[in-house]
Amino acid sequence: EQKRLEFYKDKKAQTKDGVDIEVVGNMGNLNDIAPILEKGGEGVGLFRTEFLYMDRSELPTEEEQFEVYKKAAETMGDRPVVIRTLDVGGDKDLPYLDFPKEMNPFLGYRAIRICLERDDIFKPQLRALLRASAFGNLKIMFPMIATMDELLAAKAKVAEVKAELESEDKDYNKDLEIGMMIEIPAAVMTADQLAKEVDFFSIGTNDLIQYTVAVDRMNEKIAQMHNPYHPAVLRMVKKTIESAHQENIWVGMCGEAAGNELLLPFLLGAGLDEFSMSAVSILKIKELLSQWTISEAAQKAEKVLELKSVDEVKDYLKSIQK
Ligand code: PEP
Numbered sequence: 001e002q003k004r005l006e007f008y009k010d011k012k013a014q015t016k017d018g019v020d021i022e023v024v025g026n027m028g029n030l031n032d033i034a035p036i037l038e039k040g041g042e043g044v045g046l047f048r049t050e051f052l053y054m055d056r057s058e059l060p061t062e063e064e065q066f067e068v069y070k071k072a073a074e075t076m077g078d079r080p081v082v083i084r085t086l087d088v089g090g091d092k093d094l095p096y097l098d099f100p101k102e103m104n105p106f107l108g109y110r111a112i113r114i115c116l117e118r119d120d121i122f123k124p125q126l127r128a129l130l131r132a133s134a135f136g137n138l139k140i141m142f143p144m145i146a147t148m149d150e151l152l153a154a155k156a157k158v159a160e161v162k163a164e165l166e167s168e169d170k171d172y173n174k175d176l177e178i179g180m181m182i183e184i185p186a187a188v189m190t191a192d193q194l195a196k197e198v199d200f201f202s203i204g205t206n207d208l209i210q211y212t213v214a215v216d217r218m219n220e221k222i223a224q225m226h227n228p229y230h231p232a233v234l235r236m237v238k239k240t241i242e243s244a245h246q247e248n249i250w251v252g253m254c255g256e257a258a259g260n261e262l263l264l265p266f267l268l269g270a271g272l273d274e275f276s277m278s279a280v281s282i283l284k285i286k287e288l289l290s291q292w293t294i295s296e297a298a299q300k301a302e303k304v305l306e307l308k309s310v311d312e313v314k315d316y317l318k319s320i321q322k
């Protein structure tokens, strides 16, 4: 199998009928770039920047972050690198920030909620990102957006930082794309409005499933309920894609489900433009994409959306598997 898959390494990800789809990798640190390129990844769809902040005793400086983002941009060249701003809280704690313990950390003070209150955290990261954008094809993505107000506030911070950099005569890419994760049901339900304010969406199924089905993604006892085949989750994915395309923006997926072989015809047929996954899944997904035409997949996706249970969905997806 490995031999067969190697064929797709240097091939563009394309459907059977020749439509380009982007297949990219998820990364947490610079060491993850080599495997993504080795497996034929066409860029990075999610750079989880949390690692820069973990296992240390203080916040990373603007300069430290700049070096890392610049290196990622340079290594990937023209290929896109979507950098997600800090997503801590939930299961990822930063001891040196000394936030109070919470009863429900996944519903608590985390990610963009922290960043919007803490310029000392958010601005150095945005400055580093914008400065690094002069060296490659970077894009910025905000995590855990639940409201329009948060999105607009985050965008206003970017504008503020751009103005600062201009007054300092520092370079950045003026066309830098700004996107957001769709990982909270509230964002799905208002995706038609949010889509008017961003250049792209990326669906984070890990959290989206957790919040949709009310299942803690870390709790092993109920782990079987944290799965992407729930009809509610599939409908959320579909709705997000429709809202994005209505506004002519692209939509990717960077949660685990993007590398799920069974789900591929559904995601392709529902209209997903970009699939971002861990490096090990890339070749297989490229191969599967090459076996489906858009119309064939779209027909199957429509059928999937009529099904009523996880088992029905799974059985159906298995029955159409190539
Ligand atoms: C997600 O929630 O699906 C996601 C990609 O982000 P993380 O797993 O880092 O929360």
Ligand code: MG
Binding pocket: 143, 183, 204, 206, 207
């Ligand atoms: Mg998430």
